[in-house]
Amino acid sequence: MKHFERQLEEVKNCRLCEQYLPLGPRPVFSIHPSSKILIVGQAPGTKVHATGIPWNDPSGDELRRWLDIDRETFYDASIFGIMPMGFCYPGKGKGGDLPPRPECAPQWHDLLKKWMPEIELVLLIGAYAQNYYLGKEKKKSLRETVKNYQEYLPEFFPLVHPSPRNRRWMKTNPWFEDEVLPILKIKVEEIIKKST
Structure with missing residues (x-):
């Protein structure tokens, strides 16, 4: 466990792209050697940066509603590992936050995944995570990748980002709520039941 704690400290003290971060570095992630489901998102927003708690917005x-779980379960690192594509808030762009810093995932993802040998399912939330993990296997659009989620199981489950900005996407793609989320909830429930 000492080596694991040392690894966490190394990531928490990362200054790799400090010069590009308007609020300074504050890596936000949560992992445990017993994590069963890994959530790979984009990057923290300002609220998450301020609190240091992932997905605290x-x-x-909305993501917890999709998964049909409460906050206590969500923040149990022995069930859910949380590792964004960019660990720090990247700053504001024209249409919202900037993309995750590109240095982060290549530097830390493989290293941290080695500490989570019990991962059964990886939730790829948004295009950045899907591009990185699915590569050429992803479809031409995020919509098509998510619609064809079965092709990536049992390892990956691609999802649209649960941001309030995507409400319009949800309305124009009702199949997501009707067909995809019920399967996601079943998969998550099965894994949680096995691990408790």
Whole structure:
């Protein structure tokens, strides 16, 4: 466990792209050697940066609704590992937050995943996570990738980002709520039941 704690400290003290971060570095993630489901999102927003708690915002509330779990379960690192594509708040762009810093995932993801040998399912939330993990296997659009989620099981489950900004997407793609979320809830429930 000492080596694991040392690894966590190394990531928490990362200054790799400090010069590009308007609020300074504050890596936000949560992992445990017993994590069963890994959530790979984009990057923290300002609220998450301020609290240091991943998914502690309206997007997190929506994600927990999708998964049909409470906050206590969500923040149990022995069940859910949380590892964004960019660990720190990247700053504001024209249409919202900037993309996750590109240095982060290549630097830390493989290293941290080695500490989570019991991962059964990886939730790929948004295009950045899907591009990185699915590569050429992803479809031409995020919509098509998510619609064809069965092709990536049992390892990956691609999802749209649960941001309030995507409410319009949800309305124009009712199949997501009707067909995809019920399967997601079943998969998550099965894994949680096995681990408790």
